[in-house]
Amino acid sequence: MDKRVTKPQDTRRRHAEDFKQALVRRTLEPGASVAAIAQEAGVNANLLFNWRRLHLQAQGPSTCGKPAAVLLPVKVLGSESAPEPVTPPPAAAAAALPHRAVPAGTIEIDINGARVRLRGAVDETSIHAVLRALARVT
Secondary structure, eight states, X not given: OOOOOOOOOOOOXXXXXXXXXXXXXXXXXXXXXXXXXXXXXXXXXXXXXXXXXXXXXXXXXXXXXXXXXXOOOOOOOOTTTOOOOOOOOOHHHHHHSOOOOOOEEEEEXXXXXXXXXXXXXXXXXXXXXXXXXXXXXX
16 A cells, blocks of 8 residues: 655745846836736736835835925924914904915814824914924923
């Protein structure tokens, strides 16, 4: 009686490294659809996402096409040196001010385990009010 154990044949496809790198480079182009590129090349999208992730990890954090974050100096004043709160102008006076387009976005401030998030069009007066309030709390 023959008791040999036969191993099942590995049916996974092997892809050339230059093929993988070419696909990954295409996924890094602005507006590229990883799923569409994978489908066009005849590979599973999850496989291409994995190749892309491995490529980006090997490249380091600053090569994703985005500029590196810049840290700005911040000085927190004690409550004794904090200026008095400034009241915003009345609605009628604010309407008379010239209108300036304020870009929309998000500002997040992490301080003492709390996160303050300002969303939308944030003007200078709002930021000053939040910073003064934080200075009184800390």
